[in-house]
Amino acid sequence: METQVTHTSHIAVLGGGSFGTVIANMVAEKGLPVRLWMRDAERVEQINRERCNTRYVPDYPLAASLEATADLSYALKGAEVVFLSIPSHAFRSVLRQAVIDLTPEQMLISTTKGIETESFSLMSEIIADEVPGARIGVLSGPNLAKEIARRQLTATVIASQDEALRSRIQQLLHSPYFRVYASTDTYGVELGGTLKNIYAIAAGMSAALGMGENTRSMLMTRALAEMSRFAVSMGANPMTFLGLAGVGDLIVTCMSPLSRNYRVGYALGQGKTLDEAVSVLGEVAEGVNTLHQVRDKASEMNIYMPLVMGLYEVVFTGAPVTEVARSMMVNVQSSDVEFVLPRDACAVSGAGPSSSQ
Numbered sequence: 001m002e003t004q005v006t007h008t009s010h011i012a013v014l015g016g017g018s019f020g021t022v023i024a025n026m027v028a029e030k031g032l033p034v035r036l037w038m039r040d041a042e043r044v045e046q047i048n049r050e051r052c053n054t055r056y057v058p059d060y061p062l063a064a065s066l067e068a069t070a071d072l073s074y075a076l077k078g079a080e081v082v083f084l085s086i087p088s089h090a091f092r093s094v095l096r097q098a099v100i101d102l103t104p105e106q107m108l109i110s111t112t113k114g115i116e117t118e119s120f121s122l123m124s125e126i127i128a129d130e131v132p133g134a135r136i137g138v139l140s141g142p143n144l145a146k147e148i149a150r151r152q153l154t155a156t157v158i159a160s161q162d163e164a165l166r167s168r169i170q171q172l173l174h175s176p177y178f179r180v181y182a183s184t185d186t187y188g189v190e191l192g193g194t195l196k197n198i199y200a201i202a203a204g205m206s207a208a209l210g211m212g213e214n215t216r217s218m219l220m221t222r223a224l225a226e227m228s229r230f231a232v233s234m235g236a237n238p239m240t241f242l243g244l245a246g247v248g249d250l251i252v253t254c255m256s257p258l259s260r261n262y263r264v265g266y267a268l269g270q271g272k273t274l275d276e277a278v279s280v281l282g283e284v285a286e287g288v289n290t291l292h293q294v295r296d297k298a299s300e301m302n303i304y305m306p307l308v309m310g311l312y313e314v315v316f317t318g319a320p321v322t323e324v325a326r327s328m329m330v331n332v333q334s335s336d337v338e339f340v341l342p343r344d345a346c347a348v349s350g351a352g353p354s355s356s357q
C-alpha cells in the first residue's frame, strides 16, 4: 500500500536531468508540491507547458503538482527536503549558489554517484563542507531512471545518521513500485554507487567485444572484490556492498544498456574514441571521471585494483583491451574471497609473466 504523507511545505529537487525528474515526479504523484530546479529557462517553460521533460525522460507525463523553475531561491526557500541530482563536476558550485537560501532544519539528500576531481570528496562530504551542520542523506541503489519512469518495481537505499530523515524519505518516496530501504552507512552506500560505474564501463566494453556470460560473471564478482578492498582501505564497511547500493547497483549497471556508463564502455568496445563515446551519449557518465580518480587514489595508497588499472590503460592510454585482459588472466593466481582466505596467503604463479598490478 502507498504510504500516506503529510506536508506543510514543498519539496525541492535540484537538477532537471533524468534522475532529478523521476525523483521529483515520484513525490509529486502523491499530490505534494514539488519545485524542480534547472538552469535552462527555456526547458523550464517547455516542461511547464507540455508537462513532460522531453529532453531527458520523453513519454513520461509529469504530475500536476510538479513545477519546473529556473529560480533557485524560489525552489529552495521553505522547502522541507532538498534532493540534489546535479552531476558531480557541478555539485559544489550549485551548492554554493544554494547555500544562502538553506536553513538548518532542511534535509539535503544527494542522489549523485560521483567523486569530486580536486578533493576526492563524495557528494555528502561536499555538503558537509559547504553547509556545516546540515541534515544529510544519500539516496543510492539500482535505480535506472528510465525504468522508474516505466514504473518497473524498484528498490533503493536512504543512508543517513539522522533517523527522522531516513523515515521521512522512506515516506516521501515509497509507492507500489518503489521501496526504500534504510542504512546508517552513508559513506559505504555512496561509495558503492560511485565505484560500480567504473565496472559498468568494463561490462559494456566486454559485451561489445562479444565476450560471454562467464566473462561477465567473473568481471562483476571480481569488481565486487575490488570495490570491497578499496572500501576497507578507505575505512568503510564492506558489508554495505552486500546490499542494494553495492552488489544491487553493480548488477544493474553492468547488465543494462540503459546504463550510460555501460553505453560508454560499449562504444569504446566498438572502437570509438573516449570523446566520441561521451559526446554521442549526451548525458552524464560519472564512471569516466571516477575511473581516473580511483586509479590515482589506488596508486597513491598502493591498493591492489587490477581491473581499475587495466581499464584505465584501455580508456585513457588506448591500450588494446584484449591484450590487457590477457595479461590479467595470466597474472598470479589469487584468493576468491579474501575475507575468508587472505590474498597474501595464497599467491601462486600464474600461466605467464606476473604483473606488478
Ligand SMILES: NC(=O)C1=CN([C@@H]2O[C@H](COP(=O)(O)OP(=O)(O)OC[C@H]3O[C@@H](n4cnc5c(N)ncnc54)[C@H](OP(=O)(O)O)[C@@H]3O)[C@@H](O)[C@H]2O)C=CC1
Pocket (backbone or CB within 6 Å): 015, 016, 017, 018, 019, 020, 021, 038, 039, 040, 056, 085, 086, 087, 088, 090, 094, 111, 112, 113, 114, 143, 144, 145, 146, 282, 283, 284, 286
Ligand atoms: N539517470 C539515472 O538512472 C541515475 C542517475 N543517478 C545520478 O544522478 C546524477 C545526475 O544524473 P542524471 O539526472 O541522470 O543526469 P543527466 O545527464 O540526465 O542530467 C544532468 C542534469 O544536470 C544539469 N547540469 C549539468 N551541469 C550543471 C550545472 N553546472 N549547473 C546546473 N545544472 C547542471 C543538466 O542541465 P542541462 O540539461 O542544462 O545541461 C541536467 O539537468 C548523476 O550523478 C548520476 O550518477 C543516480 C541514479 C540513477
Ligand SMILES: O=C(CO)COP(=O)(O)O
Pocket (backbone or CB within 6 Å): 113, 141, 142, 143, 144, 145, 197, 200, 249, 252, 253, 258, 259, 260, 261, 262, 284, 285, 286
Ligand atoms: O546509477 C544508475 C543506476 O542505478 C545509473 O547508471 P548510469 O549513470 O550508468 O546510467
